[in-house]
Amino acid sequence: MSTHEGNYVDKTDSPAPQTFEIGLVMAGAISAGPYEAGVLNYLFEALDAWEQAKARTLGTSMQASIPQHKVVIKVVTGASAGSISAAIMAVAARYDFPHLSCRELGVRGYAGLSAREREQIDEVASHNPFFKSWVQDISIDKLLTTKDLDSPDSVVQSLLDSSSLLDITQACLSYQGRQVVHRPYLANPTRYLFSITNLRGIPYFLQLGSEQGVGLGMSMHRDYRSFTISYSQNAVATQIRGDDIALDWSPATAKRWQVLGMTAVASGAFPLALAPRPMTRVSSDYNYRFVVLPGDGAQPARAVRLQPNPLRTPVPEFSTFLIDGGTMNNEPLDLARQELAGLTSRNERSGLLAKRCILMIDPFPDTQAQGHDEPAGMTPVLTSVIGDLIGAWKNQARFSPQDLALAADEEIYSRFLIAPSRGNAAPSGLALAGGALGGFSGFLSRDFRQHDYLLGRRNAQKFLSHVFTLPAGNNLFDGLDLVHKQEGAKWARKGIKGIELPIIPLMDDLLPAALSGNRSNGKTEELSDWPFGIFQIESIRDDIERRMNSVIDHYIEHWNISWGRKILSKTLAMTLRGHVYDRIIVRIQEGLAAGGLNPPPRASAEKPAPTRHWFTKVDTDS
Numbered sequence: 359m360s361t362h363e364g365n366y367v368d369k370t371d372s373p374a375p376q377t378f379e380i381g382l383v384m385a386g387a388i389s390a391g392p393y394e395a396g397v398l399n400y401l402f403e404a405l406d407a408w409e410q411a412k413a414r415t416l417g418t419s420m421q422a423s424i425p426q427h428k429v430v431i432k433v434v435t436g437a438s439a440g441s442i443s444a445a446i447m448a449v450a451a452r453y454d455f456p457h458l459s460c461r462e463l464g465v466r467g468y469a470g471l472s473a474r475e476r477e478q479i480d481e482v483a484s485h486n487p488f489f490k491s492w493v494q495d496i497s498i499d500k501l502l503t504t505k506d507l508d509s510p511d512s513v514v515q516s517l518l519d520s521s522s523l524l525d526i527t528q529a530c531l532s533y534q535g536r537q538v539v540h541r542p543y544l545a546n547p548t549r550y551l552f553s554i555t556n557l558r559g560i561p562y563f564l565q566l567g568s569e570q571g572v573g574l575g576m577s578m579h580r581d582y583r584s585f586t587i588s589y590s591q592n593a594v595a596t597q598i599r600g601d602d603i604a605l606d607w608s609p610a611t612a613k614r615w616q617v618l619g620m621t622a623v624a625s626g627a628f629p630l631a632l633a634p635r636p637m638t639r640v641s642s643d644y645n646y647r648f649v650v651l652p653g654d655g656a657q658p659a660r661a662v663r664l665q666p667n668p669l670r671t672p673v674p675e676f677s678t679f680l681i682d683g684g685t686m687n688n689e690p691l692d693l694a695r696q697e698l699a700g701l702t703s704r705n706e707r708s709g710l711l712a713k714r715c716i717l718m719i720d721p722f723p724d725t726q727a728q729g730h731d732e733p734a735g736m737t738p739v740l741t742s743v744i745g746d747l748i749g750a751w752k753n754q755a756r757f758s759p760q761d762l763a764l765a766a767d768e769e770i771y772s773r774f775l776i777a778p779s780r781g782n783a784a785p786s787g788l789a790l791a792g793g794a795l796g797g798f799s800g801f802l803s804r805d806f807r808q809h810d811y812l813l814g815r816r817n818a819q820k821f822l823s824h825v826f827t828l829p830a831g832n833n834l835f836d837g838l839d840l841v842h843k844q845e846g847a848k849w850a851r852k853g854i855k856g857i858e859l860p861i862i863p864l865m866d867d868l869l870p871a872a873l874s875g876n877r878s879n880g881k882t883e884e885l886s887d888w889p890f891g892i893f894q895i896e897s898i899r900d901d902i903e904r905r906m907n908s909v910i911d912h913y914i915e916h917w918n919i920s921w922g923r924k925i926l927s928k929t930l931a932m933t934l935r936g937h938v939y940d941r942i943i944v945r946i947q948e949g950l951a952a953g954g955l956n957p958p959p960r961a962s963a964e965k966p967a968p969t970r971h972w973f974t975k976v977d978t979d980s
Contacts, residue, residue, distance in 0.1 A: 360661075362648065362661060362663060362701070363600065363645060363646060363663060364599050364600025364601060364645065364646035365597075365598065365599050365600055366599055366600070366646060366648060366661070366701055367700050367701065368660075368661055368700050368701050368702045368703060369699065369700040369702065369703040370697075370698065370699055370700045370703070372713065373430070373713045373714060374428075376426070376427045376428060376833075376834060376836070376837070377427065377428040377429075377430055377713070378427060378428070378429050378430070378712075378713060378714065378715075378834055378861055379429075379430050379431075379432045379545075379698060379713065379714040379715075380429060380430065380431050380432065380714070380715060380716075380717050381431075381432060381433045381434075381435070381694030381695065381697060381698045381714070381715070381716045381717070382431055382433070382434045382435070382444075382694070382717055382719070383434075383435050383436075383440075383689060383690060383691050383694050383716055383717065383718040383719070384434070384435070384436040384437070384440030384441070384443050384444050384718075384719050385437055385438075385440050385684075385688055385689040385718060385719065385720040385721065385722070385723075386437045386438030386439060386440055386682070386683070386684030386688040386689070386722070387438060387439035387440055387443070387721045387722065387792075387797070388438065388439055388628060388722075388792070388796070388797035388798055388800070389439070389792040389797055389798050389799060389800030389801045389806075389807075390439065390721035390722065390778075390790050390792040390793060390797060390800055390810060391439040391440075391442060391443055391492045391721075391800075392489075392492040392493050392792065392800060392807040392808070392810040392811040392814065393719075393721045393778055393790055393792070393810040393811065393813060393814040394439070394440060394443040394492075394719050394721060394814065395443060395446070395488035395489060395491070395492040395493070395811055395814065396488070396810065396811040396812060396813065396814020396815040396816075396817075396818065397719050397776060397814040397815070397817065397818045398443060398446075398447055398488055398719075398814075399457055399458065399486065399488045399489070399811075399814075399815060400457075400814070400815040400818035400819060400822075400883070401818060401822075401862075402450075402451075402457070403457040403868065404818075404822055404862055404864055404865075404868055405429065405541070405543050405862060406541070407864075407865040407867065407868055408424075408425075408862065408863060408864075408865055409541070409542060409543065410865075411424050411865050412424055412426060421837075422837065422838060422839040423839060423842065424863075425835060425837075425838050425842075425849075425859070425860075425863050426837045426838070427834045427835065427837070428542070428543070429543050429861060429862055430543055430544070430545050431543055431544055431545060431548060432545045432548065432549070432697065432698060432714075433545075433548070433549045433550075433551070433693075433694050433697040433698060434447065434448075434548065434549070434550045434551075434694075435550070435551045435552070435553070435690040435691075435693045435694045436550075436551075436552050436553070436622070436625065436683075436690070437552075437553040437625060437683045437684045437687055437688050437689065437690050438553075438625055438626050438628070438682050438683055438684035438688065439626050440625075440684075440719070441552040441553070441621070441622040441625035441626060441683060442491075442492075442527075442622045442623070442625070442626050443488075443492070443719075444550055444552065444622065445527070445530060445531075445550075445552075445618060445619060445622035446487055446488055446491050446492075446530050447488075448548075448550055448585070448587055448618065449487065449530055449531060449533050450487040450488065450533065450535070451541060451544055451548075451587075451589060452535075452538055452539070452589055452607065453487075453533070453534060453535025453536065453537065453538060453539065454535050454536045454537050454538075454539045455485060455486055455487060455535040455536065456482065456485050456486055456536075457486065458482065458483055458486040458488075458489050458811075459812070459815055459883060460812055460815075460883060460884045460886065461881070462479065462482050462483070463479060463483070463808060463812065464479075465812070465884050465885065465886045465887055466887055467805040467808065467809070467886070467887055467889055467892065468804050468805050468808050469803070469804070469805050469892050470892075480494065485535075485536075487530065487533045487535070488811075489811060490529075491526055491529070491530050492807065492811065493804060493807040493808055493811050494804070495522075495525075495526045495529065496522065496523075496526060496801065496807075497801065497804065498801045498802050498898055498901075499898065499901055500519070500521075500522035501518040501519055501520075501522060501801060502518065502519065502898065502901040502902060502904070502905040503519045503521065503522070503901075503905070504519060504904070504905060504908045505519055505521040506519045506520065506521050506633065507519075507908055507909070507912045512912070513916060514909055514912055514913045514916075515633035515634065516627075516630065516631060516632050516633040516634075517630055517631050517905075517909065518631050518632055518905070519905070520623075520627070520632045520633040523623055523626070523632070524623065527619040527620070527622065527623050528619070530619070531615055531616070531618075531619050540589070540590065540591060541589065544589045546588055546589055546590045546593065547586040547587055547588040547589070547593070547595075547596050547598065547604070548586070548587050548589065549584060549585070549586050549598050549599075549602065549697055550584065550585045550586070550587065550618070551582050551583070551584045551585075551690065551693045551694075551697070552582060552583055552584075552621050552622055552625045552683060553580070553581070553582050553625060553683030553684070553686065553687040553688075553690045553693070554581045554582060554583060554621065554624055554625050554637075554680045554681075554683040555579055555580070555581065555680060555681045555682060555683055555685050555686045556578075556579050556580075556581035556678050556680060557579065557634065557678055557679045557680065557681060558577075558676075558677075558678030558679075559577030559578060559579045559678075560577060560578045560579075560581070560644050560647075560666055560671070560676075561575065561576075561577055561666055561667040561670035561671055562575070562576045562577070562578060562664060562665075562666060562667055563575050563576070563667040563669075563670075564576070575667070575670075578647075578664075579686060580686035580687050581680075581683075581686075582683070582687075582690070582693060583603070583617075583621045583637075583639070584599060584601055584602045584603070585602060585603045585604075585605055585614075585617075585618050585621075586598050586602045586603070586604045586605065587605045587606075588604075588605070588606045593606050593607070594606055595608075595610075595611050595614075599646060600643075600645070600646045601643040601646045603617060603618070605618065620635055620637075621637070621680075623635055624637065624680035624681070624683075625680075625682065625683040625684075626682060626683075627680065627681045627682050628681075628682045628684075629681050629682055629685060629748070630748075631798075632682075634679040634680060634681045635679065635680050635681075636677070636678075636679055636680075637677065637678055637679070637680050638675050638676070638677040639675070639676055640674060640675060640676070641666075641671055641672060641673045641674055641675060641676045642674070643676075644666045644671070644676070645663070645665070645666075646663075647663070647664040648661045648662065648663055648664065648701055649661070649662055649664055650662075650701060650702055658702070659702045660702060661701040661702050685751055689718065689720060691716055691718060691773070694716050695716060698714045698716070699714065704772070705772035705773075706771075706772060707769075707770045707771060707772045708771065709769070709771040709828055709829040709832065709853075709855070709858075710829055710831050710832055711832070712771040712772055712828055712832065713834075714772065715771065715772050715773060715774055715861075716772065716773045716774070717774050717776070717826070718773070718774070718775050718776070719776050719777075720775060720776075720777050721777070721778055721790060721792075721793070721810075722790075722793065722797060723775065723777040734746040734749050734750065735750075736972070737970075737972060738972065749796075769854065771828055774821075774825065774826055776817060776818065776821045776825075777817075778790045778793075778810075778813055778814075778817060779817055780813065780885060780888075781885075788953050788954060789813065790809075790810050790813065791803075791805070791806035791807075791809045791810055791888070791889050791953075791955060792806055792807065792810050793953060794949050794950055794952060794953025794954075794955055795945075795946065795949035795950070795953070796949075799949065799950060799953060799955065802893050802898070802946075802950075803889065803892055803893040805889040805892045805893075806889055806892070806893070806955070808886070809886045809887075809888070809889050812883070812884075812885075812886040813885070813886065815883045816882075816883035816884070816885060818883075819864070819868070819870075819873075819882070819883045820873070822860060822862050822864055823851075823860060823864055823869065823873045823874075824851055824873065826860060826861050826862060827851055827853065827858035827859060827860050827861065828858060828859060828861060829853065829855065829856060829857070829858050829859075830843040830850070830856070830857040830858060830859050831856075832859075834861075835859050838859070842859075843857060843859065844857070845857055846875060847877070848869065848874035848875060848877035848878055849863050849874075864878075864880065865880075866878040866879055866880060867879065867880050868880045870882040888954070889955065890954065890955060890956070891955075891956060891957065892955075893950065893955065893956065895943060895946060895947055899943065902939065902942060902943070903939055906935065906938070906939060906942070907935065910931050910935060911928075911931075914927045914928055914931060944959065947959035
C-alpha cells in the first residue's frame with residue numbers, strides 16, 4: 359500500500375470480517391434539504407433498532423435469527439444543502455433523539471390543522487434535530503428580512519437575507535439530545551467532507567519548455583474542506599488525513615466546530631441568492647491534493663500530488679470567499695470513494711464480494727418525464743442569456759452520467775441511489791414539493807417541507823427493505839440461519855440472480871407486513887397529502903417588495919459614484935422596480951403552477967409580445 363503526503367493512500371485496508379463500510383453522499387438540494395433530513399432520520403432509526411436487537415439476542419438461542427454483521431458509516435460527504443444536512447448529522451449522531459414520523463405529524467399537512475394540533479406537533483418536533491433545522495426553523499419570511507443590511511458598514515451580498523441561516527447553524531451546533539449514546543455503526547473517527555467553491559482559486563503552474571517561468575497558469579476553484587469527528591466515549595480529536603480539522607466534544611475544539619458550521623453554510627450559499635462566506639485556512643492544506651493518472655496497460659494508475667504555484671500562493675494562510683459547492687461538485691462521490699477505497703483503487707462491484715458501497719441521497723436526480731416547459735437557450739436576449747448561463751452551470755455540475763449509471767445498474771453493488779418517488783401518486787413531474795422554482799419552492803411553505811420530510815422517510819423504508827441489498831451468498835450473512843435466506847423469509851428479496859438480503863435489515867416494528875410477506879408488524883410510512891393550494895402569494899407580497907426596495911436603495915446609496923449619478927440611478931430604479939416586482943410575483947405563480955402546487959395564475963390582460971423565431975430549419979434536401 360503506497361502512502362502519500364498527508365497520510366493519503368493508494369489503497370485502503372479491507373474492512374474487518376463481517377463488516378460492511380458505507381460512504382454517505384448527500385447531493386445538493388437547495389430547499390429540498392427536508393427530504394435528506396427525512397432519509398437520515400429514518401436511517402438512524404433503523405440502525406438504532408437493529409443494534410438494539412443484536413444486543414438483546416447476543417449469546418442467546420435467538421442470535422442466529424438476527425443478522426449479526428456490522429455496518430460502519432466511514433465517511434460522509436455533502437454539497438450545498440447536502441453539507442448542511444451532513445453538519446446536522448455530525449452533531450445529532452452523538453445524542454439520543456426522538457424520531458418523527460407520520461404517526462406524530464399526520465399526513466394532512468400543517469396549515470390546515472387547528473392551533474392546538476400545531477402546538478402539539480411543534481413541541482414534539484422541536485426535539486428532532488433534522489426536522490427542527492430543515493422544516494421548522496427555515497422559512498421564506500426569514501430570508502426576506504433586512505438584518506444583513508442594518509449595519510452602517512454593510513454591503514449588499516445577496517438577494518436574500520442569509521442571517522437566519524447563521525442562527526439555524528448555531529442552534530444546530532449547540533444541540534443536545536436526551537442523552538449521549540454510543541452508536542457502533544459510526545467509524546471512530548468519522549470523516550466529513552464538504553464541497554465548496556473557492557472564488558479566489560488555488561493557483562497552479564505547469565512549466566512548458568526549457569525557459570524558466572514560462573508555461574501555463576491555472577486556478578482550481580473546485581474545493582473541499584474535511585473534518586474528523588470522534589464519537590466514542592472519552593474520544594480525543596484525531597486526524598485521518600493531513601488536511602483534516604479534528605473534532606471531539608471537549609471545549610478545546612469548540613472553535614473548530616464553528617469552522618464546520620460555517621463551511622456547511624458556505625457550501626450551501628447558492629450564487630446571488632445567498633451570501634458568500636469568508637474562509638481563512640492554512641495554505642499547507644493545499645499540499646494534499648492529488649490527481650490520478652490512468653494506467654497504460656503496462657503500468658497501473660498512479661496518484662500524483664498537485665503542488666500550488668509558490669509564487670502566487672500566500673503563506674501561511676489562504677483567505678477567500680466561498681459559495682455553493684454544488685456549482686462545481688454537486689454530487690461529491692469522488693471524495694467518498696477515495697476515502698473508502700483509496701486514491702487509485704475502487705470498491706468491489708460484484709454482489710458476492712462487495713464489502714463497501716457509496717450510498718447517495720439525491721433529491722434532484724431527474725426523471726425521464728421531467729423537463730422544462732420553456733427550454734433554455736432559445737433567445738439571445740441579454741437577460742435571458744444570463745439566466746440560461748446560471749442554469750447551464752447548475753445543470754452541468756449535476757451532470758454525472760457515469761456515477762448515476764453505476765448507481766442505477768442492478769448488477770453493481772458498490773453504489774446505491776435513494777431519490778424521491780411518490781410512485782403513481784405524483785401530480786406532476788415532480789415528486790418533491792420543494793422541487794419547483796428551480797428547487798427553491800420548499801422555502802415558501804412549511805407544508806411543502808413537511809411533505810418532503812415524510813417522503814424521505816417513506817422512500818428510505820422501501821429502499822432499505824427492497825433496494826439496499828446483497829446476494830444471500832455474500833459472506834456478510836454467514837452467521838444468519840439458512841431459513842432466513844430462503845424465498846419467502848421476511849428479509850429475503852428476489853434479485854436478478856437469486857435471493858438477496860438487506861444490508862441494513864428493518865426490525866419487526868419498522869418492517870411493514872406488506873414488505874415482509876406478513877411476517878412482521880411494522881407500520882408503513884404513509885404518503886403525505888400533496889400540498890396543493892396551500893401557499894398564497896399574498897402572504898409574502900409585502901415582504902418581497904420591502905426586501906427588493908431595501909437591496910436596491912442600499913446598493914445605490916453605498917455605490918461609489920457621484921451624487922448626480924446616484925440621483926439618476928434612483929430615478930431609473932423607481933421606474934423599473936415595479937416591473938421587476940411584477941415579474942417576480944408572476945414567476946413564482948407560474949413556477950408553483952408548473953410544479954403542481956397551485957392552480958395556474960390568471961391570464962394577463964396585456965397583449966402578449968409576438969414570438970420571434972431565431973432558428974432556421976435544417977435543409978434536409980441538400
